[in-house]
Amino acid sequence: MRAELRDTAGALAKLLWREHIVYRDRVGHVVIRGEHVQRWISLAPTGGRDEVLIRAGRILDGGTTAPARSEAVVPLSAGTGALAAVCRRLLADAAADAAPSAPGRAR
Structure with a gap:
């Protein structure tokens, strides 16, 4: 499953962004970073045999990642x-969560 996730992440990265980095994090999830758009996607196996957990978040100033949004x-x-459509x-x-709200509007 881990090799399949790596292959899938590589194919997704090419569809999502021209510039990207694909790597495995400390817990074994495969991460796709799009530095130029300040976003990341991770793929992790779930308890299901054919399922993957896809998470998305922002890259903060300095290169650290914010928790998944x-x-x-x-x-x-x-x-x-x-x-790719889900991603x-x-x-x-x-991106919508990161955008500042308009003055006078509650979020």
Whole structure:
């Protein structure tokens, strides 16, 4: 499963961003970093055999990562295109959470 996650992450990274870094973190999750957009995506195995937990968040000033802003469990068999669509939705959620709210509007 770990090798499959690494391969899937590499394919997703190419669909999501032209510039990216793919690596394995300390706990074994595969992380895709898009420094130029200040966002990250991680893929982690779940208890399900064919499922992956996808999490998205921001990269803070100085290069550290903020906690995940959104996450979803998706079957790996859905295919790279479907996984990329989920990643884009999660990244959009993370971007919306990071955007400053307009004056006078409650969040």
